[in-house]
Amino acid sequence: MGTVRTTLRTSAVGIVSAALIAGTVVGLAPAAEAATPSVRFVDITGDGGTVLRANVVTPAGADGSHTHPLIVLPTSWGLPQAEYLAQAQQLADAGYIVLTYNVRGFYQSEGRIEVAGPPDVADASKVVDWALAHTPADPDHIGMAGVSYGAGISLLAAAHDKRIKAVASLSGWADLIDSIYSGRTQHVQAAALLDVAGTVTGRESDELRRIFDEFYASDLSKEQEMIAWGKKRSAATYLDQLNKNGAAVLLANAWGDTIFPANQYADFYQKLTVPKRLELRPGDHATAEATGLFGLPNDVWTDTRRWFDHCLRGVDNGIDRERPVQIESRTGGGYEGYPDWKSIAATRKKIALADRATIQANVDSGADGGIVFLSSILDQIAQLPPVASIPLLPRRRAAVWQSERYGSAQQVRGTATLHTTLTPTNESGTLVAYLYDVGPLGLGKLVSNAPYTWHGRTPGRPFAVDLDLFSTAYDVPAGHRLALVVDTVDPLYIEHNPSGAQLTFSSPADDPSYVSVPLREQ
Known part of the structure; x- marks a missing residue:
């Protein structure tokens, strides 16, 4: 029973704990005899001069004589840049340059929380600019991925920056309003959780504070303002741009996600015309990928790696020949594959x-x-x-x-x-x-x-x-x-x-x- 309690505590309080432990373990592990990826801590000037704290993980032996595919990982809401270090090192082992950065408003990055607003999207492009100027990154093979907040920013960035060729959006949102205001009803526990985490680990903008207050107050006179605010921060608003840019999109989520319900991902997936894949598993927000933050075997991260290997490196690993909709029942039975979302219900x-x-x-x-x-x-x-x-x-x-x-x-x-x-x-x-x-x-x-x-x-x-x-x-x-x-x-x-x-x-x-x-x- 103690083990169960420990597991629950790690998952519920804590994807934060998982990420911090993962980063700490990676950072303190003794150097192996074999060559390992190098890790640098850098400052990147984002939109409007805002300084973003970042890590650059480079494949062992990379000397600039040839380029490597680049993967950019924006952090999750309330988590530090150490969040992805375990996965970044594994990706670097496979030949990728990986840049993880703390989004504006959180921890040591400057600025205030914009909730994936235009400054966050512009930051993502600035980060790509920096990587191309300061690492041997290949400008023709760039991917973005993230969990939760990083997932939403990655989708938005791909809709606005044609250089991004592949995205893995894990436990994110495509429609922010349909996530926390579905059925015209405030999802109050989900919003409060984000509010508290933002207050504790970051610096809310005045606009965000006003949106939260109006959300809780159920002020109908402010409803359209809130909806417009959310639409500006939703990849679904820029669907045509995303399809036109052509980035390959992997969407992964959990059936029980109480912050970003699976419906809005499934609806978005159906409207994508780019190479795409949808994966849905049991769990709640970001719990399906949490163990991967320790560097442990994890299906979500394994498929993310396969997605990038195929889309950015041209590896013939068969992911493009699998049925693109992969789901797991909450009651067990393994994976089921379908040709599209509508086919899962015959x-x-x-x-x-x-x-x-x-x-x-x-x-x-x-x-x-x-x-x-x-x-x-x-x-x-x-x-x-x-x-x-x-x-x-x-x-x-x-x-x-x-x-x-x-x-x-x-x-x-x-x-x-x-x-x-x-x-x-x-x-x-x-x-x-x-x-x-x-x-x-x-x-x-x-x-x-x-x-x-x-x-x-x-x-x-x-x-x-x-x-x-x-x-x-x-x-x-x-x-x-x-x-x-x-x-x-x-x-x-x-x-x-x-x-x-x-x-x-x-x-x-x-x-x-x-x-x-x-x-x-x-």
């Missing part, structure tokens, strides 16, 4: 939501999405997602519909969708939908969830609700059933239900309500 099965239900708002029914980081990490290492006793959920607080018991296992793959008719008693409100795997004793394991908020509706007048739940891969055992639960309160999200509000769900004959579940063909 069929869809509807669960009718025929019974009318009225619920009271403002009180948590006991159904919820868990705790940021912790819940999905438990699911990753022990297949223990958030649970709820479906028979005991109070029907005054939660609407519940269930399927029949399945005679065979059901392999849920992709994005479940909810369609229903809602009649609220107030013009604004929030609901949260949950899909559960319910066993014979009525215990439900969370398969997926998603929030939905509305404003400006006429009280007492019904309207249609269409909601995509967060994408997932989950196997429902034979003899179990699926249940859709809807309530109004979840610790992960800010709710907008006035005191005493009620929600009524109905299924008109000419527009029946249902949840559509995507299933893999067996």
